[in-house]
Amino acid sequence: MAPTRRDFLRNSTLAGLGITLGMNGLSSCSTAGKAASVSFGTDYQQKPLPYAYDALESAIDARTMELHYSKHAAGYAKNLQEALQAEGVSTDRPIEALLADISRYSAKMRNNAGGHFNHEQFWRMMRPNGGTLSGRLEQALISAFGSVEAFKKQFADAASGRFGSGWAWLYVDKDRRLRIGSTPNQDTPLMNVSEIKGQPLLALDVWEHAYYLRYQNKRAEYIGNWWKVVNWEYIQNLSGKFI
Numbered sequence: 001m002a003p004t005r006r007d008f009l010r011n012s013t014l015a016g017l018g019i020t021l022g023m024n025g026l027s028s029c030s031t032a033g034k035a036a037s038v039s040f041g042t043d044y045q046q047k048p049l050p051y052a053y054d055a056l057e058s059a060i061d062a063r064t065m066e067l068h069y070s071k072h073a074a075g076y077a078k079n080l081q082e083a084l085q086a087e088g089v090s091t092d093r094p095i096e097a098l099l100a101d102i103s104r105y106s107a108k109m110r111n112n113a114g115g116h117f118n119h120e121q122f123w124r125m126m127r128p129n130g131g132t133l134s135g136r137l138e139q140a141l142i143s144a145f146g147s148v149e150a151f152k153k154q155f156a157d158a159a160s161g162r163f164g165s166g167w168a169w170l171y172v173d174k175d176r177r178l179r180i181g182s183t184p185n186q187d188t189p190l191m192n193v194s195e196i197k198g199q200p201l202l203a204l205d206v207w208e209h210a211y212y213l214r215y216q217n218k219r220a221e222y223i224g225n226w227w228k229v230v231n232w233e234y235i236q237n238l239s240g241k242f243i
């Protein structure tokens with residue numbers, strides 16, 4: 001596809017920020033024909049799913065993944081961009097900074113910044129065939145919760161106990177302690193308005209759109225199968241910065 005003026009503006013802006021576009025940046029071609037004149041930092045764009053829709057079949061069916069990624073999550077990214085534009089927010093800064101300051105903005109910004117950020121994390125916290133929990137994170141979980149099984153039980157309880165739509169989290173609090181909790185809607189522990197606060201390490205989407213086609217009302221079964229696709233390598237790498 002020939003570069004458009006918008007691509008030029010985007011690339012110039014990103015170059016000015018010292019950001020190198022990888023393969024993810026190429027996905028912007030698909031939206032290049034639209035009329036928008038604002039470029040958004042890569043934190044604020046939906047990145048390609050790192051696996052095929054049917055790659056997580058042991059836990060999540062392909063149709064659910066397709067709808068979840070291409071409709072629900074894509075919708076959060078689109079609505080976030082509308083809110084950013086309407087409220088004059090610069091996307092030069094990391095999205096984490098926006099989340100930490102979210103009380104200054106509209107409900108639309110809160111819901112969609114959270115929705116976009118949470119899903120981008122969630123996709124990367126899973127992979128086909130999951131992996132093995134080991135090393136420093138395993139030791140930290142054992143010392144925080146007694147055993148890996150006890151950690152999983154407490155996490156699953158937080159996920160099944162969240163009334164209505166929301167997320168379950170493993171996160172690191174300000175005292176660098178590992179904690180488990182849940183948030184309603186699309187709130188994340190990074191938000192200054194969140195009931196629980198800290199750095200997320202592991203997230204589970206318990207909105208019905210995440211599991212209803214296969215599991216219907218059986219949220220606990222979805223949670224039980226989900227452990228099969230948890231990308232422990234990703235979470236171990238992430239946790240290394242915080243614990």
Ligand code: MN3
Binds near residue numbers: 068205209210
């Ligand atoms: Mn979702």
